[in-house]
Amino acid sequence: MAMSFEWPWQYRFPPFFTRLQPNVDTRQKQLAAWCSLVLSFCRLHKQSSMTVMEAQESPLFNNVKLQRKLPVESIQIVLEELRKKGNLEWLDKSKSSFLIMWRRPEEWGKLIYQWVSRSGQNNSVFTLYELTNGEDTEDEEFHGLDEATLLRALQVLQQEHKAEIITVSDGRGVKFF
Amino acid sequence: MDRFTWTSGLLEIKDTLVIQQRGVRIYDGEEKIKFDAGTLLLSTHRLIWRDQKNHECCMAILLSQIVFIEEQAAGIGKSAKIVVHLHPAPPNKEPGPFQSSKNSYIKLSFKEHGQIEFYRRLSEEMTQRRWENMPVSQSLQTNRGPQPGRIRAVGIVGIERKLEEKRKETDKNISEAFEDLSKLMIKAKEMVELSKSIANKIKDKQGDITEDETIRFKSYLLSMGIANPVTRETYGSGTQYHMQLAKQLAGILQAPLEERGGIMSLTEVYCLVNRARGMELLSPEDLVNACKMLEALKLPLRLRVFDSGVMVIELQSHKEEEMVASALETVSEKGSLTSEEFAKLVGMSVLLAKERLLLAEKMGHLCRDDSVEGLRFYPNLFMTQS
Numbered sequence: 260m261a262m263s264f265e266w267p268w269q270y271r272f273p274p275f276f277t278r279l280q281p282n283v284d285t286r287q288k289q290l291a292a293w294c295s296l297v298l299s300f301c302r303l304h305k306q307s308s309m310t311v312m313e314a315q316e317s318p319l320f321n322n323v324k325l326q327r328k329l330p331v332e333s334i335q336i337v338l339e340e341l342r343k344k345g346n347l348e349w350l351d352k353s354k355s356s357f358l359i360m361w362r363r364p365e366e367w368g369k370l371i372y373q374w375v376s377r378s379g380q381n382n383s384v385f386t387l388y389e390l391t392n393g394e395d396t397e398d399e400e401f402h403g404l405d406e407a408t409l410l411r412a413l414q415v416l417q418q419e420h421k422a423e424i425i426t427v428s429d430g431r432g433v434k435f436f
Numbered sequence: 437m438d439r440f441t442w443t444s445g446l447l448e449i450k451d452t453l454v455i456q457q458r459g460v461r462i463y464d465g466e467e468k469i470k471f472d473a474g475t476l477l478l479s480t481h482r483l484i485w486r487d488q489k490n491h492e493c494c495m496a497i498l499l500s501q502i503v504f505i506e507e508q509a510a511g512i513g514k515s516a517k518i519v520v521h522l523h524p525a526p527p528n529k530e531p532g533p534f535q536s537s538k539n540s541y542i543k544l545s546f547k548e549h550g551q552i553e554f555y556r557r558l559s560e561e562m563t564q565r566r567w568e569n570m571p572v573s574q575s576l577q578t579n580r581g582p583q584p585g586r587i588r589a590v591g592i593v594g595i596e597r598k599l600e601e602k603r604k605e606t607d608k609n610i611s612e613a614f615e616d617l618s619k620l621m622i623k624a625k626e627m628v629e630l631s632k633s634i635a636n637k638i639k640d641k642q643g644d645i646t647e648d649e650t651i652r653f654k655s656y657l658l659s660m661g662i663a664n665p666v667t668r669e670t671y672g673s674g675t676q677y678h679m680q681l682a683k684q685l686a687g688i689l690q691a692p693l694e695e696r697g698g699i700m701s702l703t704e705v706y707c708l709v710n711r712a713r714g715m716e717l718l719s720p721e722d723l724v725n726a727c728k729m730l731e732a733l734k735l736p737l738r739l740r741v742f743d744s745g746v747m748v749i750e751l752q753s754h755k756e757e758e759m760v761a762s763a764l765e766t767v768s769e770k771g772s773l774t775s776e777e778f779a780k781l782v783g784m785s786v787l788l789a790k791e792r793l794l795l796a797e798k799m800g801h802l803c804r805d806d807s808v809e810g811l812r813f814y815p816n817l818f819m820t821q822s
Contacts, residue, residue, distance in 0.1 A: 268821060273772075273805035274814050285803050288818035327807060 264303050267296060276327035279336060293329070293337045298346060302361040307405035310356040311338070348411075360408045367401055367412035372421055374399055375435045384425070386432040387413075437464035437537040439501055439522045441530040443484065445494040450570040451481045455557045458488065459548025463517075465539030476544060478557055481567040483520070495533055497522070499567055504593055507555050508543070516551040518544045518558065563600035679733065681718070681726035686735040688712060689749060693737065698754030701787055702727065702739075702747040742791050743798070760796045764815060767793075767802060772814045 269275040269292045280286040300319045301307070311334065314320055320329045329337075338357060341347035345363040350356045360367075371390065375381060378395070385393075391409055396402045401409070413433050416422035423434045447453060460476040462469060462485060471493075477484040483502070487493035503521040510516040521541045546554070685705075692708060693700055700708075702723070710717045727739040727749060736752050750756065766781060767773050773781070779789035793813045796802040800819055805812040 268817070272814070272817060273807070273812070274803040274818075277804055277806045280803050280818075282797055282800055282803065282816075284800055285797075285816055285818050289803075292818070327805075 264300065267292065270296070270322060271325060273325060273327055276322065276325070276329050278330050278333050290337065290340055294341055294344065294346075297337065297341060297359065298361040301359045305403070305405075306359065307408055308350065308356060308358045311335075311354070314338075358407050360411070362400075364408065364411035364415050367404065367408060368415040368419075368421075370399070370401055371412060372416055372435070374401075381435050384427070384432055384434045386427055386430060388430070390433070437462070437469065437539060437542055438532065438534045439497050439525045439529070439542075440485075440495040440532040440534065441497070442532055443482075443494055443496040445477075445484055445486050445491070445496075447479055448481075451479050451567075454478045454480060454561060455554055457546065457548070457550040457554050459546065459550075460485065461515075461545040461547060463543035463545060464534070464537055465541060466543070467539075471533070473547075476554070478554065478561060480561060480570065483558070499561055499565075501525075502562060505555070505558055505562065507551070510551075515545045515547045516549070517546065518551060518555050520544065559596070559600060560604065563597055564604055675725075678722065678726045678729055681722060682729045682733055682735060685709065685723075685726055686730065686737055689737060690751075693749065693751050693754075697784065698751040699756065699788060700749050701785065702749060704785070705749050742794070744791065744794065746787060746791055748788065748791070756792065756795060757799070759792060760799055760801060763792050763796050764801045767796075767813055768815045772805065772812045774810055774812050778813075 269289075274280065275289060275292065280289050297319065301309070309317075311331070314334060315328070315331055320334055322328070335354075338347055341359070342349070342357075345365070346360050348358040348360075350358055362370075374396070375383070387406060387409060390396060391402060391404045391406070401412075404412075410424070410431075413422055413424055416433075416435075417424055421436055423436070425432050425434055456475055456477040458475050460474055462471045462474070471485065471487065473488045474485045474493075475488060477486065480499075482496045482498055484494065484496040486495075501523045503523055505521070506519040508517040508519055519541055520543070524540070544554075688709060689700070689705060696704075705727075706718070706720060706723055709723065724739075724747070727747075730749075731738045737749050738752055739747060740750055740756070741747050763778070763782075766778065770777070770781075773793075775786055775790035775793055778784075778793060779786040782789065784792070793802060797804060797813065797816075801816055802813045803816040803818060805814060
């Protein structure tokens, strides 16, 4: 699975896996590198949600070859950082599992709306499935997007009065304005 | 047992208590008698036994009546004892518990121990014979000098007596010497009080003390080892003593510092300086206070405290920050280094090596790999790469 994924240089650098560096500037770089690694990893593996326990053992935070693991406290800090940036949402109160969005909902919303406008489909209604799995969207980045993330993207558009989430025959759909 | 006389147990003037011991039983010769639990008191003149339950039952013999004493070691179920051999009772002896006895000795059984010390003290009193020098009242008979028929103890007892006398002499000398010291200490206390009050006067500027006198007086205080009470412990304006010491240190440490690459930990300095002094060793406090003044006095060395709390002395010419650049080079060459590896490569103590690497990390040149394998430092690729 990880074959096509290219690990960044930091992945082979032992200090990367150390509890966050004491030097503030260094720490910022380290944290930023982790955030982007998490997002690109999840994007490539099409992983939209994860539990913290999974994360700890996944090759993402556990480099077996290097014999280094990022300590769980530091993982928490990385996840919190992602949450602050809008890329992560906790799925439960105990913060044991999370939704990971390599693009923020706002960004997805924009992309979707742009496609809708481009293809002149304002005032059209779509089912959620059509949007992410329909033929028409095959070339779009949001093709294959997971439902949770899609919903959040549409909710943003809803707030911007560019869309409305509706119920259709056997699920949910959306109308664009 | 007929040598004892009833007594009030009170000591006369000059009759001084030497030692006392509870739980003592008296034997008349080998026979147990009713006096089985009492406190035995030894004074300079007498041996007194007082019943523990009935304090009115109190008897004594004069030490001058003792011929000699022996120790009897404890056995299974038997307490240690002192055997006291006595002169015959004088005809006009005061009344006591026994009118007559066939034994010329008694035994004292120490049921609650204490026999060893008591024996020692009793022997001492027997040797010193202080009762001869300090006659108490006329009513107490004093046996002066040998009487006809008295058994002279020779042989081992004679040798023991000589040793006792010698020890007594030594003891006396030491006591006299300490007497002087305690007198000195009393005087010293007075002097300290005096100097404190004068110092306060200086502080309040009471009285007509001129500037010059003030300075002179302060230096007197310092020469006596009493620090300037007005400006104590303020960084940069410490005592004269510390100032002088700081200058001395600068002299002593110049060469060693150069040998060690311009930097030494304060503990190394402490050892070095005290070894050189031999006597009049410096306390750690004095050393630190003196070192705090180095920079203020514009001496060629300075005290530096790292974030970790480690204190070092560096030559003014030493630039630790520059050393960091060379440290980075060394680490880069080797890929990564622990403090110990770095110390070995560079020829520094591990403590100072670690401080240098930590400083490099603080400056952003290095970053750390902290794992179960230990603490390793890497060039800070986070900053230099991508």
